[in-house]
Amino acid sequence: MKNTISHRVADFLKNFPPFNFLHQKDIETLSEQISIVYKEKDSVIFAENEETHNCFYVVHKGAVTLRNSQENDILDRCDEGDIFGLRPLIANENYQMEARTYEESILYAVPISIFKPYALQNRAVGNFLIESFASNTRTPYSKSYSGKLYGETIGNETLDFDKNLLDIQPVKYSKKLITCYSTTTAKEIAQIMTKKNVGAILVIEDKFPIGIITDKDLRNKIVTGEFPITTTADLIMTSPVITYPKKMTITQAQMAMMKSNISHLCLTKDGTANSKAIGILSKHDLMVELGNNPAVLIKAVKRAKKAKQIKPIRASIMQLLQGYLDQNIPMTLTSKIITELNDVCIKQVIEIALKKMKTPPPVKFAWLALGSQGRSEQLLHTDQDNALVYEDVPEELKEATKSYFLALATHVNKGLFEIGYDYCPAEMMASNPKWCLSLGEWESLVYHWITNPGKNEVLLSFIFFDYSLSYGDRELVNNLSDFIFENIKANPVFYIHLVSGALQSPSPTGFFRQLLVEQDGAHKDFFDIKRRALMPLTDAARVLILSHSVKSISNTPERFEKLAELEPHNRELYLACSYSYKALLKFRTKQGLLHHDSGQFIALEALSKLEKIKLKRTFKTIKELQELITIRFNASNIL
Amino acid sequence: MMNFFEKCKAVLLKFWNKYEISFDEEIPNTIDDTRFVVLDTETTGFDYINDRILCIGAIVLQNNTIPIHDSFEIFIQQEHYDKATAKIHGILKEFILDRPNELQALQQFLAFLGNSIIIAHHTVFDITMINNALERNGLPKLTNKTLDTAVLYKKTLLVSHLLERKDSYSLDELADKFDISKKDRHTAMGDAYITAIAFLKIVNKLRAKKKLTLQQLFK
Numbered sequence: 001m002k003n004t005i006s007h008r009v010a011d012f013l014k015n016f017p018p019f020n021f022l023h024q025k026d027i028e029t030l031s032e033q034i035s036i037v038y039k040e041k042d043s044v045i046f047a048e049n050e051e052t053h054n055c056f057y058v059v060h061k062g063a064v065t066l067r068n069s070q071e072n073d074i075l076d077r078c079d080e081g082d083i084f085g086l087r088p089l090i091a092n093e094n095y096q097m098e099a100r101t102y103e104e105s106i107l108y109a110v111p112i113s114i115f116k117p118y119a120l121q122n123r124a125v126g127n128f129l130i131e132s133f134a135s136n137t138r139t140p141y142s143k144s145y146s147g148k149l150y151g152e153t154i155g156n157e158t159l160d161f162d163k164n165l166l167d168i169q170p171v172k173y174s175k176k177l178i179t180c181y182s183t184t185t186a187k188e189i190a191q192i193m194t195k196k197n198v199g200a201i202l203v204i205e206d207k208f209p210i211g212i213i214t215d216k217d218l219r220n221k222i223v224t225g226e227f228p229i230t231t232t233a234d235l236i237m238t239s240p241v242i243t244y245p246k247k248m249t250i251t252q253a254q255m256a257m258m259k260s261n262i263s264h265l266c267l268t269k270d271g272t273a274n275s276k277a278i279g280i281l282s283k284h285d286l287m288v289e290l291g292n293n294p295a296v297l298i299k300a301v302k303r304a305k306k307a308k309q310i311k312p313i314r315a316s317i318m319q320l321l322q323g324y325l326d327q328n329i330p331m332t333l334t335s336k337i338i339t340e341l342n343d344v345c346i347k348q349v350i351e352i353a354l355k356k357m358k359t360p361p362p363v364k365f366a367w368l369a370l371g372s373q374g375r376s377e378q379l380l381h382t383d384q385d386n387a388l389v390y391e392d393v394p395e396e397l398k399e400a401t402k403s404y405f406l407a408l409a410t411h412v413n414k415g416l417f418e419i420g421y422d423y424c425p426a427e428m429m430a431s432n433p434k435w436c437l438s439l440g441e442w443e444s445l446v447y448h449w450i451t452n453p454g455k456n457e458v459l460l461s462f463i464f465f466d467y468s469l470s471y472g473d474r475e476l477v478n479n480l481s482d483f484i485f486e487n488i489k490a491n492p493v494f495y496i497h498l499v500s501g502a503l504q505s506p507s508p509t510g511f512f513r514q515l516l517v518e519q520d521g522a523h524k525d526f527f528d529i530k531r532r533a534l535m536p537l538t539d540a541a542r543v544l545i546l547s548h549s550v551k552s553i554s555n556t557p558e559r560f561e562k563l564a565e566l567e568p569h570n571r572e573l574y575l576a577c578s579y580s581y582k583a584l585l586k587f588r589t590k591q592g593l594l595h596h597d598s599g600q601f602i603a604l605e606a607l608s609k610l611e612k613i614k615l616k617r618t619f620k621t622i623k624e625l626q627e628l629i630t631i632r633f634n635a636s637n638i639l
Numbered sequence: 640m641m642n643f644f645e646k647c648k649a650v651l652l653k654f655w656n657k658y659e660i661s662f663d664e665e666i667p668n669t670i671d672d673t674r675f676v677v678l679d680t681e682t683t684g685f686d687y688i689n690d691r692i693l694c695i696g697a698i699v700l701q702n703n704t705i706p707i708h709d710s711f712e713i714f715i716q717q718e719h720y721d722k723a724t725a726k727i728h729g730i731l732k733e734f735i736l737d738r739p740n741e742l743q744a745l746q747q748f749l750a751f752l753g754n755s756i757i758i759a760h761h762t763v764f765d766i767t768m769i770n771n772a773l774e775r776n777g778l779p780k781l782t783n784k785t786l787d788t789a790v791l792y793k794k795t796l797l798v799s800h801l802l803e804r805k806d807s808y809s810l811d812e813l814a815d816k817f818d819i820s821k822k823d824r825h826t827a828m829g830d831a832y833i834t835a836i837a838f839l840k841i842v843n844k845l846r847a848k849k850k851l852t853l854q855q856l857f858k
Contacts, residue, residue, distance in 0.1 A: 003712040004828030005698065005705075011822075036705040038839040040846075061818075104843065106836070109704070423816065425797040434803075 006031040009108060012060060016081035018128040022118060030118070035109040036060070042596070045085070045099040045107070052088035052095055055109040059084075062105025067098045077102060086129060088112050089119065102596065173246065173267055173279035179204045182211070182234035186222050189213060189233060197303055199284065200264040202277055203237045209266050209277040211237030216263075245271030246278055253286055294320065294337050301344050307352055307415035310345050314381075314420055317341045321379060322593050331582040332557065339376040343470060345419060350471045353411035362401050365390035366472035367412070370428060374466040375538065376555045377585060380592040380599055384413065384421040385463065388430035389476055392440045405436050428463060439476055443483050450487045453497035462501060465542060466554045478551070485549045495547060499633040502539035503626055508532040508619045517604060526601035529588050533615075536622050537581045540629050547633075557581050570628065577625055580618035587615065648777075654746050655778055661754040662782060670842060670853050675700040675786075676755040677838065679830035680765045681728035683721040687767050691717040692741070693730045695748055695769075696827025700758070700835050711751045712828050715744045727825050742776045745769075755783065760810045760834045762787040786856055788813065788837050795844040813837045 010031040013019040019027055035055070039045060045064065046053060057064075059078045066076040066084060075097055078084050087095055089112050119126045179202045180189055193201055193215070203211040213236060221227050221236045242260050244253075246267045256265055263283040269275040287296040297316055304310045317338065324334040350367055354360075371385040372378040388409050393401045409430035417423055430436050437445065446464075449457040465484065469477045488494055508516060508527075516532065517525045541559040548566055553559050560578035564571040592599025607615070667673050678697035684690035697711040714730065716738040739747070748769075759765045762785045770780040792808050814821050814833050817840045823829025845851050 003707075003710055004696065004823050004826050005710060005832050006707050008823060008829070008832070009707065032708055034707050036707065038703045038705075038836065040843050104840070417818065427803075 003032075005036075006034070009034055009036070012081075013058065013108070016058070016083075018083075018119075018122075018125040021122055021124040021128065026118060030110070030114060033111050033114045037107045037109050039101045039105045039107060041101055041104045043101050045101065046095050048096065048098045049094045052093070053085065053109070054088065054113065055111045056083060056085045056089055056115070057099075058082070058108040058110060060106045060108050062107075063102040064105060064107070065100050065102045067100065068096075083129075089116065089129065173281040173285060175279050177202060177277060177280060179277070180213075180233055181205070182232060182237075184233045185229070186218065186227065186231045186233070186236060187229045190218055190222075193218075198280075199282060200280060202241070202266060202280060203233045203239075204277060207276045209241045209243060209268065209273055211239035212241050212264060212266060213237045214264060240273055241266045243268045243271060243273045243277075245269075248281075250286060253281055257283055257286075294341060297341060298344050301341075301348050304348055305352070307349050307418040310348060310419045314345060317345075318381075318593065321589070325586065325590055325593070331586050335377065335379055335582075335585065338379050342373070342378065346416065346470050349415035349419060350412050353408055353415055356411050357404070357408055359404075361390075361408070362397070362404055363391040363393055364473040364476060365405060366474070366476045367430065367470045368467040368477070369470045370467050371463050372466075373470075374468040374554050376468065377538075379585070379589045380597075381420045382422070382598045383424045384416050385424050385428045386413075386416075386430045386470070387428070387435040387464070387467065388437075389442050389480060390438050391473075391476065392438045398438075401438070402433070402436065406431060406433060409436050439479060442480055446480070446484055447487055450484075450491050450494050453494050455501075458497045458501040461498065462539065462542065465546065466538075468552075468554050481551050485546070485551065488546055489549065495543065495633045498539075498543045498546070499629050502536065502543050502629065505531055505536045505539065508622065518601070523601040525604075527604050528600060529584060529591075529602050530598075530600040533584050533618060533622065534581070534588065536626060537577055537584075540625050541577070543629055543633065573621070573624055573628065576621045580621045583614065584618055587611075654749060658749040658753070659782075664754060666754060666756070666784075668853050670851065670856070671702045673701065673853060674753075674755045675758050675835075675838075676752055676783075677758045677831045677835040678765060679759060679827045679834060680768050681730060681825070681827045682724070682768055683717065683719055684724050685764070687771055689719065690721070690768070691715075691719045692744075692768050692772055693717060693728060694827040695744065696829070696831045697748070697751065698828070698831050698835055699755070700838070703839060705832075705835060710828070711748065713744050713747060714738045716740050728827075729825070741772055745772060745776060745778070752781075752783065757781075757783045757785045758788065758834060758838050759785070760788045760813070760830070760837075761807075762789075784857070786838070788834050788841060791838070791841045791845075791856065795841055810834065810837075 006028065010024075010027045013031065014024065014027050019030075022030070037045075037057075039062075045057065048068070059080055059082050061080060064078045064082075064084060065074055066078065067074050076084070084099055085095070087093070119129055178192060178196045178198050178200075180192060182203055182205065184192075184203075189201055193199070200212055200214040202209050203213060211233065213233060217236055217238060222229060222231070227236055242256070242262060243266045244256060246269075248256075248265075248267070253265060257263065265281045266273075266277055267279040267281060268277050284296065284299065287293055297313055297320070300313050301310055304313070320341075321334070321338050324337070346367075346369070366389050368374065368387045368389060369385070370387055372382065373385060388405055390401065390405055413423070413429050413431045423429065428435060446461075449461050453461075467477070517527050537560075538556045541556045541563070544563055545553065545559045548563070550559075550562055550566075553562055557578040560574045560581065564574035564578070567574070587602070588599040590599070591602050604612070676697050677700050678695060680692050680696075681694040682690050682692050692715055694714045695711065698705050698707075699709045757766070766781060766785060773780060788810075789808055792813055793804065796804060810830060810833055811821065811824070813819070814824070814837070817837055819833050819836050821833070824833070842851065842856075845855075
C-alpha cells in the first residue's frame with residue numbers, strides 16, 4: 001500500500017546503489033512491499049547454514065557485522081545504505097555466513113520475488129549486485145568472494161579467502177579534487193590549500209593532470225626565497241604527475257609511493273596522465289586506512305567537518321586499543337594515548353558545534369568532562385557526562401547568554417551521541433539547564449553541596465569534582481577549583497560525608513572470600529567490576545587528594561602516585577592502589593572490547609583461575625585503603 | 640421488507656460482529672508474537688465533542704517487524720473543519736477527493752485493527768476520538784487493549800534524585816532521545832512510525848533491566 005512510510009523508505013533508498021539505478025516510480029512501488037525490521041544490538045539476523053530468507057537487507061540505521069563463524073573472521077561490516085544477505089538472490093543454498101547487528105539497527109527487508117525482476121531487467125542493478133556479492137571489499141574487515149547473477153555458474157561460487165587483507169583491499173581516495181591552473185600564483189595556491197586543509201594540489205589543464213604541488217614544494221621553492229610568492233604554478237609544480245588507475249589496493253598504493261618516493265598519487269580515469277583526474281591519494285589517507293598510528297588518527301579527526309565523519313575514526317581508535325592490550329603495552333601509556341584521542345574527538349565535535357552557531361560565544365566558557373571521562377579513565381564508549389561553565393555576565397545579559405550556551409551544548413551533546421557516546425540517563429549533560437551555568441552560579445551550587453552535604457549532594461560532588469577541561473578557558477576552571485578547595489577546607493565536616501560515601505560501594509567478596517555477584521536484574525550472576533572494585537578506589541583517591549588540596553590531577557592512578565609522594569609512610573599502600581586500579585581497568589577494558597559494551601559486568605565463569613586470583617588480589621588493597629580513610633577521617637578526629 | 644434504517648443497522652452489525660468475534664481468538668502472550676497496531680490520528684482540534692478525525696494512520700508491528708504493505712492510512716470526509724489546526728497536520732479540507740465518510744472509514748479501520756493491541760502516544764486522546772466517532776455512528780466503543788508510549792517511556796528513566804522527571808513527554812522528545820528522524824512529523828502515518836520505533840526502543844531498554852513479559856507492559 002502506497003503511503004507516507006513507503007515514501008519515507010523510498011526517499012532513503014534512492015540515495016544508495018543499486019536502488020539509485022532504478023526509476024523513482026519503481027523505487028516507490030518496491031518500497032510498498034518492504035518490511036522494516038528492528039534489531040537489538042548483538043542479535044542474529046541470519047546464522048551460518050540457515051535456510052535463506054525470502055528477502056535481502058538494507059541497513060537503514062546502525063551497523064551489521066558479517067562473520068564466518070568457523071574462523072570467527074569478520075568478513076564485512078555494513079553501515080547505513082549497505083546491502084547484505086544477497087545469497088538467496090544469487091544462489092539457491094543456505095547462508096554461508098552469519099549476520100549479526102553490531103549496534104541497535106533498523107533494517108529494510110526487500111522481498112527477493114519483488115526485487116528480482118528489476119535486477120534482471122536492469123543491467124546496472126544486476127552488475128552492482130554481482131559486484132557487491134563478489135567483492136564486498138570496501139571495508140578493512142572484508143574478504144573477497146565471487147558469485148554470478150546471470151548465466152550458468154550459479155552455485156559454483158566459492159569463498160576465496162585471502163590471508164592478506166591489504167592485498168585485496170581497494171584504496172579509499174578523496175574524490176573532491178583540489179585543483180588549480182598553471183597560471184595560479186603560489187600565494188593563491190597556499191591559500192586554497194590552507195582553506196581546504198590539504199597537503200597537495202593538482203595542477204590541471206582540460207581536466208588532465210599536468211603537475212602537482214605539495215607542502216614540500218612550497219617550502220623548498222617559495223619559503224626558501226628561491227621563487228617569489230607571485231610565481232605561477234607551472235614554475236614550481238612537480239611534473240609530470242605520476243598517475244595510477246583508481247582500482248588500486250592498499251599494498252599497490254604503498255608500493256607505488258615507495259617506488260617513486262612520493263607522498264601523493266594522482267588517480268585518473270584510465271590510469272594515464274592523458275585522461276581525466278578523478279582523485280588524489282595521500283600517504284596520510286593510506287595511514288588512516290591502516291589505522292595503527294595515533295598521530296594519523298588525530299589528524300584525521302581534526303579534518304572532520306561533520307560529527308558523523310568521526311565515527312569511523314573512533315572505530316579505528318578501538319582497534320588501536322585492542323592492539324595495545326594484545327601487545328601488553330603498559331596501561332598508563334595505553335590510557336594516556338586513548339584518552340588523548342578521545343579528547344581530540346570531543347574537541348573536534350565542539351569545534352564543529354561552534355561553527356553551527358551563528359555568532360561566536362558572547363563570553364569565555366569551558367566545557368567540562370565529568371566522571372570517568374574527567375578522570376581520563378574512559379577507554380571504552382560509555383555514556384557522556386559533561387557540564388559547561390561560562391563567565392559571569394551582567395543581569396540584563398543573563399538570559400541571552402544562557403540560551404546561547406544551551407544551544408551550543410545541545411549541538412555538542414548531539415554530536416557526541418553521533419560519534420558513539422550515549423546520552424547520560426541521569427541527564428548529567430551540558431544541554432541540561434542545570435549543568436550549564438555561569439561561574440558564579442556554579443560557585444553557589446558547589447557551596448550549597450559543601451555546606452549541606454546530604455546523600456544527593458555528596459553523589460553530585462563525586463561526579464562533579466572529577467572534572468577536567470575538555471575545551472575552552474582554563475582560567476575559569478582554575479577559579480572554580482580554587483573556590484572548591486577553599487570551601488572544603490573551611491568545612492571539614494564535608495570530608496566525613498565524602499568518606500562515608502566512599503565507603504558505601506558494595507564489598508567485592510563475601511564471607512568465604514568468594515566473589516559476590518549481582519542478585520537480580522539483567523546482570524544477575526555477573527560481577528560488577530565498576531561498582532565493587534573500581535569505584536571504591538576512585539572515591540577514596542578523591543577524598544584523599546581533596547584533603548591535600550591538590551589541583552588538576554583527576555586520574556585515579558596518578559592521584560595515588562601523588563599521594564605516595566605526599567605521604568611517604570603510606571607509600572607502599574598507595575602504589576599498590578595505583579597498580580590495582582590499572583590492573584582492574586585493563587580487566588574491564590578487555591571485557592568491554594570483547595563484548596562491545598562498557599565492560600562493567602563480568603561473567604565469572606568466563607574467567608580463568610589465574611584471572612580470578614589476580615582480581616582477588618586487588619581486593620586486599622582496597623580493604624586496606626578503606627581502613628585507612630575510615631580512621632583518618634573519623635568524625636572525632638576532625639571536629 | 641426491511642426499511643432503510645434496518646438495512647443500515649444490519650450492515651453495521653455485520654462488520655461490528657466480525658470485529659467482536661476476533662476477540663474470541665486468543666492473544667499470544669509473548670511480545671514478539673503479538674500483533675500490535677501502532678496508530679495516530681490527525682484531528683481538527685483537541686475538543687472531544689466538536690472536533691473530528693481527518694486521518695487515521697496505523698501500522699502493524701509484529702516480531703520487531705513493520706510490513707509496509709500491511710499498513711493503513713485513510714483520510715476522512717468531515718463537515719467540521721478548523722483552519723487553525725490545518726497548519727499543523729497540513730490536511731486541506733478538499734485536497735483528496737473521494738474520501739470515505741466517517742462510517743466507511745471506521746468500517747475499514749475495524750477490519751484492519753481486529754483484536755490487536757493498540758499502541759499510540761498519549762493513547763487516551765486517539766482512542767477517545769475514535770470512540771466518539773463510533774458513538775456518533777451508533778456503535779459501541781473499542782475493546783482492544785492499549786499501550787501508551789508516553790507512559791512506557793517513563794518506565795525507562797533512571798530512578799534517581801538527580802533526574803527531574805517530567806509529568807509528560809512529547810513525541811518530539813522521544814524522537815530526539817532515541818535518534819528517530821522527525822521527517823513526516825504531524826502526519827498520522829509519520830507519527831505512527833515514530834511511535835512504533837520508540838516503542839521498540841523502549842522495550843529494548845526495559846529488557847536490558849529485566850526479563851520482560853507482555854503482561855508487564857500493562858502494569
